[in-house]
Amino acid sequence: MSNKKVLTVQDISCYGQCSLTVALPIISACGLETCVLPSAVLSTHTGGFKGFTFRDLTEDIPLIRKHWESEGIKFNAIYTGYLGSEKQIEYVDDLFNSVAADGCLKIVDPAMADNGKLYPGFDAAFANTMKSLCAKADYVLPNITEACLLTDTPYTAEYDREFIDTILEKLCALGAKNVVLTGIAYDCESTGVVVYENGEYSYYKHKKLAKGCHGTGDIYASAFTGALMRGKSAFDAAKIAADYAVKCIEMTQGDESHWYGARFEPVLPELIKALD
Ligand code: PXL
Numbered sequence: 001m002s003n004k005k006v007l008t009v010q011d012i013s014c015y016g017q018c019s020l021t022v023a024l025p026i027i028s029a030c031g032l033e034t035c036v037l038p039s040a041v042l043s044t045h046t047g048g049f050k051g052f053t054f055r056d057l058t059e060d061i062p063l064i065r066k067h068w069e070s071e072g073i074k075f076n077a078i079y080t081g082y083l084g085s086e087k088q089i090e091y092v093d094d095l096f097n098s099v100a101a102d103g104c105l106k107i108v109d110p111a112m113a114d115n116g117k118l119y120p121g122f123d124a125a126f127a128n129t130m131k132s133l134c135a136k137a138d139y140v141l142p143n144i145t146e147a148c149l150l151t152d153t154p155y156t157a158e159y160d161r162e163f164i165d166t167i168l169e170k171l172c173a174l175g176a177k178n179v180v181l182t183g184i185a186y187d188c189e190s191t192g193v194v195v196y197e198n199g200e201y202s203y204y205k206h207k208k209l210a211k212g213c214h215g216t217g218d219i220y221a222s223a224f225t226g227a228l229m230r231g232k233s234a235f236d237a238a239k240i241a242a243d244y245a246v247k248c249i250e251m252t253q254g255d256e257s258h259w260y261g262a263r264f265e266p267v268l269p270e271l272i273k274a275l276d
Helices: 020-029 060-071 086-098 124-134 144-150 161-174 216-229 234-252 268-274
Strands: 005-015 033-044 054-056 075-080 100-108 178-181 190-197 200-207
Touching: 005 020, 005 086, 005 216, 020 033, 020 216, 020 268, 033 060, 060 086, 075 086, 075 216, 086 100, 086 124, 100 216, 124 144, 124 161, 144 161, 144 178, 161 178, 161 190, 178 234, 190 234, 200 234, 216 234, 216 268, 234 268
Parallel strands: 005 033, 005 075, 075 100
Antiparallel strands: 033 054, 178 190, 190 200
């Protein structure tokens, strides 16, 4: 059994199946001790609900860090997701420098945009600051929109292998050690994930579903983190996470009342089985 500790830093959207309400159960189900640092508390996520509450916890982050430091608490992986401000990015950088155990894997999901658009509340300055966090990452997990923002590349929904290669090189030039690019489609029928590790390109092609679900990026990054920390190679972790995310979307499709997230819970046993 693993005795590794994973810290995940992101908001907690109380309702809506994303960020911490996804990361904590998924990484725990992978058999890893999962510690959380909520960066904000929202009544719901921001992707379709109106009038949500937002309690900013930015100034709690350094206090929590200092307490952990005084207790000698350290983590074997730090996985960051949705962060609400440039200040939070700076504080996460402080966490990287203080509570990372030797060999700690830093996994950064620059959750800030999708389908060519920044999420509500984010701007170009935030995207620019996110580059500095990606520069410290062992694994950065952007979708194509986020990858374009991080590399100052105009967004396009149509691209070829050459375009992707340039993006990968630019992300590594920022400082990111390895890149997992999600939702990369080279044809109309399928999509897939690109794993760029130690300068080597590999691609896992998987089923493209007619309609994605909100929060799938968080499901993907959480399953990837869990599988990687359970000793899978980056490619295998990327594949396990992709298969799991596809099953979560399939589990949700057709239920119009469940528009806000993906039902990841019923397929957790399949994720656990894939880790054997
Ligand atoms: O899934 C990313 C995410 C996380 N947290 C909040 C969000 C979103 C995406 O919209 O609104 C609060």
